[in-house]
Amino acid sequence: MGWFDWLPWKKRERTPEEIAEIRRTFAVRYDHFRLLIQANTRAHELIGELEEALRGFTPYGMQYVQTLCTRISTSIYKMVRHLGELNPKGQAELNRAMESINEKIMAVLIPEEHPESGQPVIDLARVGRDHADLCGPKMAMLGEAGSKLGLTIPAGFVITVAAYRRFMQAGGIGGEIDRLITATDENDRAAVFKTSADIMQLIMDTPVPSDLAEAILGAYDALSVELERQPELAVRSSALGEDAEGSSFAGQYRSVLNVDRGSLIDAYREVVASKYSRQAMAYRMNHGIPDTDVAMSVGCMTMVGAAAGGVAYSRSPVNVRDDHVSIHSVWGLPKPVVDGTAETDEFHVSRNPLAVSWSVVADKTVMFVCGDDEGVCREDLAEDRMKAPSLTEEQALAVAREAIRIEEHFGTPQDIEWAMDMDGGFHLLQCRPLMQVSADDAPGAGKAERGDSALPEPVLSGGRVASPGVGVGPAYTLRKDVDALTFPDGGVMIIKQALPSRAALLDRCSAVVAEQGGMAGHLANVAREFGVPALFGLKGAVGHFENGTILTVDADGRSVYRGAVESLLVERPRQRVMQGSQVHAALRQAARHIVRLNLTNPESPEFRPEKCRTLHDVMRYCHEKAVSEMFEFGTNEDFIEAASRQLICGVPKQFWILNLDDGFAPETRERTDRCVLLEQVESYPMQALWAGMQAVPWEGPPPVHARGLMSVMFEATTNPNLVTAAGSHYTQKNYFMVSKNYCALQSRFGFHYCGVESLVSDRISENYASFQFKGGAANAERRILRARFVGDLLEEFDFRVRVREDNLVARVEGLARESMGKRLKILGYLITHTRQLDMIMTDKAAVKRRRERFLKDFEMFN
Numbered sequence: 001m002g003w004f005d006w007l008p009w010k011k012r013e014r015t016p017e018e019i020a021e022i023r024r025t026f027a028v029r030y031d032h033f034r035l036l037i038q039a040n041t042r043a044h045e046l047i048g049e050l051e052e053a054l055r056g057f058t059p060y061g062m063q064y065v066q067t068l069c070t071r072i073s074t075s076i077y078k079m080v081r082h083l084g085e086l087n088p089k090g091q092a093e094l095n096r097a098m099e100s101i102n103e104k105i106m107a108v109l110i111p112e113e114h115p116e117s118g119q120p121v122i123d124l125a126r127v128g129r130d131h132a133d134l135c136g137p138k139m140a141m142l143g144e145a146g147s148k149l150g151l152t153i154p155a156g157f158v159i160t161v162a163a164y165r166r167f168m169q170a171g172g173i174g175g176e177i178d179r180l181i182t183a184t185d186e187n188d189r190a191a192v193f194k195t196s197a198d199i200m201q202l203i204m205d206t207p208v209p210s211d212l213a214e215a216i217l218g219a220y221d222a223l224s225v226e227l228e229r230q231p232e233l234a235v236r237s238s239a240l241g242e243d244a245e246g247s248s249f250a251g252q253y254r255s256v257l258n259v260d261r262g263s264l265i266d267a268y269r270e271v272v273a274s275k276y277s278r279q280a281m282a283y284r285m286n287h288g289i290p291d292t293d294v295a296m297s298v299g300c301m302t303m304v305g306a307a308a309g310g311v312a313y314s315r316s317p318v319n320v321r322d323d324h325v326s327i328h329s330v331w332g333l334p335k336p337v338v339d340g341t342a343e344t345d346e347f348h349v350s351r352n353p354l355a356v357s358w359s360v361v362a363d364k365t366v367m368f369v370c371g372d373d374e375g376v377c378r379e380d381l382a383e384d385r386m387k388a389p390s391l392t393e394e395q396a397l398a399v400a401r402e403a404i405r406i407e408e409h410f411g412t413p414q415d416i417e418w419a420m421d422m423d424g425g426f427h428l429l430q431c432r433p434l435m436q437v438s439a440d441d442a443p444g445a446g447k448a449e450r451g452d453s454a455l456p457e458p459v460l461s462g463g464r465v466a467s468p469g470v471g472v473g474p475a476y477t478l479r480k481d482v483d484a485l486t487f488p489d490g491g492v493m494i495i496k497q498a499l500p501s502r503a504a505l506l507d508r509c510s511a512v513v514a515e516q517g518g519m520a521g522h523l524a525n526v527a528r529e530f531g532v533p534a535l536f537g538l539k540g541a542v543g544h545f546e547n548g549t550i551l552t553v554d555a556d557g558r559s560v561y562r563g564a565v566e567s568l569l570v571e572r573p574r575q576r577v578m579q580g581s582q583v584h585a586a587l588r589q590a591a592r593h594i595v596r597l598n599l600t601n602p603e604s605p606e607f608r609p610e611k612c613r614t615l616h617d618v619m620r621y622c623h624e625k626a627v628s629e630m631f632e633f634g635t636n637e638d639f640i641e642a643a644s645r646q647l648i649c650g651v652p653k654q655f656w657i658l659n660l661d662d663g664f665a666p667e668t669r670e671r672t673d674r675c676v677l678l679e680q681v682e683s684y685p686m687q688a689l690w691a692g693m694q695a696v697p698w699e700g701p702p703p704v705h706a707r708g709l710m711s712v713m714f715e716a717t718t719n720p721n722l723v724t725a726a727g728s729h730y731t732q733k734n735y736f737m738v739s740k741n742y743c744a745l746q747s748r749f750g751f752h753y754c755g756v757e758s759l760v761s762d763r764i765s766e767n768y769a770s771f772q773f774k775g776g777a778a779n780a781e782r783r784i785l786r787a788r789f790v791g792d793l794l795e796e797f798d799f800r801v802r803v804r805e806d807n808l809v810a811r812v813e814g815l816a817r818e819s820m821g822k823r824l825k826i827l828g829y830l831i832t833h834t835r836q837l838d839m840i841m842t843d844k845a846a847v848k849r850r851r852e853r854f855l856k857d858f859e860m861f862n
Contacts, residue, residue, distance in 0.1 A: 029085075037746075039075045039079045040075075040079055040619065043615075045802075048802075048807040050069075050072065054587060061284065062583050062586065065109060067182075069590050076098070079622035080095065082622075082626070083629075093608070094612070097618060098618055101614060101618070108590045108593075109590055118134050120166065120215045121160065121163065122160055123157050124154075124301065134158075134297070136158075137432070138239075139158045139299045140238075142428065145409070146428070151402065152425060154234070155223060159219075166209060167212060173203065192281065192282075195276075200277065203273040206269075208269065216268060216300075220233075220261050232259060232370060233267075234299075235256040236256075237271050237274065237275075237297075238296075239275065240294055240295050253280060254273070279500065283503060306419035306421065307421060308419070309329065309418060310328045310390075310417075311338060311417055311520035312325060312400065312403045312416050313413070314407040314413050317528060318465055319436075324348045324350055324351070324357060325349040326346065326347070328518055328519070330345065331381060331390045334417055337521065340497055340523050341517070343364060345361050345391065347359045347399075351404065354400060354401060355397075359396070361387060361388070364386050406428075410433070414432070416429075456563075458554075458559035460538055460541060463513075463539075465519065465535065466498070466514075468556050469533035470553065471511030472550065473488075474490070474549065474550055475494055475548065475550075475551050476547050477495070477543065487508060488508070491510065492513060492553055493513070494513045494514075494544075495515070496514070498521050506527060512535070513538055513560060514535075515541050519536070533555040535555045592614075593615065594616060595616055597616045597620060598611070598614065599620050600620075609621060645657055647681075648677050657686075662682065663683040664682060683736075684760050685742065685759070686743040688822075689828040692831075693828035695861075696857055698833060734746065741760055742759050744756070754772065760817055760824075768814075769823055771811070772807075772808065773808040776806060780806065784805055785842065785847075786806070786838040787806045787808040789850075793851070794810045797822075797823055829861075
């Protein structure tokens with residue numbers, strides 16, 4: 001026994017069993033901390049994804065919003081759970097805060113329950129504009145035009161939204177549809193196509209409830225009594241949101257023509273099922289319209305024995321300054337005009353005076369008429385009618401006159417579908433707001449004058465402008481539906497017929513070229529809504545180009561060029577395609593309970609669970625408390641072997657190190673003081689990271705001009721307290737966790753946050769380094785530019801980089817030890833030298849000089 005071992009304050013030596021238990025306890029706690037940090041990193045990435053989605057540049061649906069918010073909530077709940085394992089204090093309050101926040105988010109995202117009220121069937125003659133919520137805008141506007149303008153519209157009835165909701169309840173079909181949609185990845189085209197087919201088949205296999213079927217057939221029988229005959233009907237969609245201004249849904253749903261009583265219920269199901277056609281699902285996603293907000297009403301109207309039919313625009317859809325009425329017509333039913341499957345006659349009528357300014361008569365070969373039994377059939381035209389105009393001049397003027405009346409009544413330019421009966425009487429079949437675009441505002445509108453000698457010779461020319469603009473991309477010819485699965489992003493879609501079903505790919509197109517079709521077709525309408533240049537009626541396009549050949553499609557110049565014709569292109573701002581949509585609005589409301597950060601000061605008495613108002617607050621609270629818990633773990637004498645120690649490194653910033661296992665030299669591991677020298681750290685990834693951080697001294701903030709900056713920002717960039725060469729009250733702890741082959745750094749430099757995690761061992765396949773970088777003192781634009789600047793540099797050294805707003809996440813893996821070491825040194829260098837660099841990011845010359853200097857400095861790490 002030593003001289004002083006008997007003293008009462010002499011510390012008792014621990015037994016090997018006690019030391020083993022201490023280390024086991026630490027290992028368990030470290031595991032919870034590691035999992036919490038992983039969840040924190042994932043939550044940051046997901047919030048960055050949400051912030052990018054809020055900018056609205058890429059389309060997404062309500063399923064994406066619900067999934068994204070759920071994933072964020074799940075990641076942060078994991079943080080709450082692991083923090084509870086580290087320290088249960090405040091766990092109950094934190095759980096209550098999470099529950100309250102999630103309830104607010106779900107209130108925004110869960111579909112509104114629609115009351116089951118309203119008649120299942122209503123006479124079309126009684127329908128007006130105020131019935132839009134029950135009968136859909138299409139039937140509401142048609143009924144209004146008939147009753148208020150005295151126009152001849154087909155007799156018929158509407159199967160209402162109330163009937164649709166009744167049908168969706170049958171056998172739980174609505175819930176099953178929701179399940180199928182939720183389980184489908186919106187970005188997986190093959191999966192979306194399969195889900196579309198599965199849902200449509202499910203609807204067709206579901207019996208219509210007997211009371212609803214009786215109401216539908218009862219309406220048909222009443223119509224038969226009124227007409228004194230059993231009529232054949234056109235069964236057409238009239239969904240909520242259809243034909244609304246800015247989202248026409250043109251051609252996205254099914255119409256079934258010439259339907260008798262015996263087929264009426266099946267035709268109803270077929271139209272309802274078309275709500276889930278792949279093109280309709282894609283259309284809703286690209287317009288940010290939730291599936292739950294689109295209930296399907298169905299119009300059932302008598303067929304018109306059409307001598308001629310077509311589409312009329314009360315003004316030009318491709319030139320807002322052109323007020324001519326344009327009429328597109330064919331012999332017989334208007335089906336081939338709207339389907340884009342035939343050449344059409346065109347008549348352009350001036351308003352004052354009302355006169356045909358010019359016309360083009362197409363070479364027509366067939367016409368569509370009602371079949372003897374059901375459906376429609378195609379008939380070959382007699383030779384004398386092929387080149388004959390389908391309308392007389394008087395009839396064209398009559399169509400134009402009614403188009404102008406309809407525009408004046410509804411107050412906006414109109415897109416109308418019409419038919420002329422055998423006696424020359426005008427029948428209105430449909431009217432809706434016309435979306436107009438201008439060639440000046442079209443995508444890629446050219447800088448070069450048409451016919452400029454600098455332009456190359458076009459490969460193909462002619463056709464009609466269906467949607468204005470210029471598009472460049474790889475050619476891809478679609479001959480059958482399965483080709484859609486391999487259509488490339490940004491491709492030029494080349495097709496024989498401008499079928500409405502091809503609209504499912506418009507969000508991926510740079511341009512469309514079709515051999516048949518015109519500006520009045522459904523695909524042309526949707527192309528204009530999506531801002532996709534389209535050139536229709538261009539003979540010889542199919543089979544002319546190998547897939548992958550880069551083409552420039554100049555719709556306005558009616559030309560297709562091989563290669564990218566730079567003189568026709570101008571840089572255009574990215575379209576915020578989701579802006580103003582219902583889905584975007586829902587995400588914005590949910591984000592208020594997710595993104596905002598209120599708990600900003602861990603030292604404040606307000607920094608407690610009850611004050612968490614958003615998921616970001618919960619996340620910040622968990623992270624701060626977990627880091628504090630782990631790095632103060634060693635202050636308890638019982639756990640001194642597992643304590644954090646301050647790094648003695650000759651710089652004023654405080655760095656603390658937590659040894660996870662074998663990160664210190666053996667003799668250092670046994671010491672009980674709270675300090676460790678840099679040379680005593682045996683963590684290879686930390687030493688490499690540190691070498692990069694100290695390789696070149698930081699010179700302080702870059703010089704910036706005060707003009708245009710808030711004074712507080714100017715202060716932040718010039719305040720000497722932020723220079724690491726001088727100690728200051730801004731000095732704060734930065735934490736390393738290390739083992740021999742592992743390092744994790746959590747650090748704040750100035751106003752931005754950095755995180756590095758790396759594993760470097762002899763097993764190359766397991767090696768990785770990940771880097772997270774966010775924040776800054778400048779405005780959002782400069783912070784974003786700095787993140788991209790750093791990302792561009794890292795991509796030169798094999799990092800996979802993702803930048804969302806000012807949040808950068810980068811990762812490199814699978815490299816040998818020396819190669820990983822070099823990249824860790826680069827990360828260390830960037831941590832030190834990107835401080836307050838955000839302030840000069842709008843000065844291109846200064847950014848270029850800084851980039852060149854960084855790359856030159858990186859050479860020392862070879």
